[in-house]
Amino acid sequence: MSDDEPKPDAGENAGPKRTGAPPFVKGRSGNPTGMRKGTRHKKTLLLAAMTDDDRATIVEKIIRQARKGCRVSQRLIVDRIEPARRGSPVKFALPEIRTMTDVVSALASISTAMAKGRLTPTEAMEVAGVVELSRQALKTIDHETRLERIEAMMRSEPDAKL
Numbered sequence: 001m002s003d004d005e006p007k008p009d010a011g012e013n014a015g016p017k018r019t020g021a022p023p024f025v026k027g028r029s030g031n032p033t034g035m036r037k038g039t040r041h042k043k044t045l046l047l048a049a050m051t052d053d054d055r056a057t058i059v060e061k062i063i064r065q066a067r068k069g070c071r072v073s074q075r076l077i078v079d080r081i082e083p084a085r086r087g088s089p090v091k092f093a094l095p096e097i098r099t100m101t102d103v104v105s106a107l108a109s110i111s112t113a114m115a116k117g118r119l120t121p122t123e124a125m126e127v128a129g130v131v132e133l134s135r136q137a138l139k140t141i142d143h144e145t146r147l148e149r150i151e152a153m154m155r156s157e158p159d160a161k162l
Contacts, residue, residue, distance in 0.1 A: 090123050097134040106131045 024030045040048075065073035092113055095106050107128060114124040 087126070090119065090127060092119060092123075092127060094127065094130070097131065097138070100135070100138060103131060103135045103138070106134075 113119045
């Protein structure tokens with residue numbers, strides 16, 4: 001198509017033209033007829049209206065149903081007594097971390113374990129996160145020690161230049 005040829009018209013099915021402006025104005029609701037601020041959800045209102053006797057009655061009924069074999073009630077009780085674990089224990093011998101050099105060797109052992117398939121990449125990232133926390137703690141201790149040394153030097157030699 002050359003520059004002097006007319007451009008084809010999209011017709012009725014073209015849809016609205018975009019003006020480049022965002023669809024909603026900041027600070028103004030996209031649904032002005034929606035729920036007002038401070039309106040409480042129906043569940044919140046129901047829980048607030050319940051008495052301790054109501055709660056006790058409901059719990060007793062769930063326990064009765066669970067004893068009769070109701071799987072839903074049993075699952076509800078088990079989920080409340082022992083919630084599902086997030087993650088799983090990782091069997092990995094992490095070297096002791098006392099210095100920054102130990103941090104490097106710990107990260108190397110994590111990488112090696114992942115490369116050999118003893119740790120998944122996700123597990124390796126999680127263990128490396130623990131090592132990173134140790135590194136930050138060591139760095140904080142180092143900064144504190146240096147600051148104390150500088151403050152002691154400043155007290156003993158007030159005219160000293162740094």
